[in-house]
Amino acid sequence: MKLQVTEEAASWYEKELEINDESYIRFYVRYGGSGGLQPGFSLAIMQDQPREPIAEEKVNNVRYFIEAKDEWYFDDYSLKVSLHEGSQEPEFIYE
Secondary structure, three states: OOEEEOHHHHHHHHHHOOOOOOEEEEEEEEEOOOOOOOOOEEEEEEEOOOOOEEEEEEEOOEEEEEEHHHHHHHOOOOEEEEEOOOOOOEEEEEO
């Protein structure tokens, strides 16, 4: 599993979450939502410390990661987080 966060998406998170210092952003699975890879579930984010990361990427001063306990959701896919041109918000692309 691979995690990729584009510069544009990272800048969006830094601005929206008012991140100025080194931080950690976790992508985690939540029940509900729409547009997810697994029916009935979707991805969310939170500021959290890594415990057992299975994928991570550092962009600027932020370390983005996915924990091992959420690996089931990805079903052998990798995650790319980019900025959607139309909405100018992050979008999750499963490759």
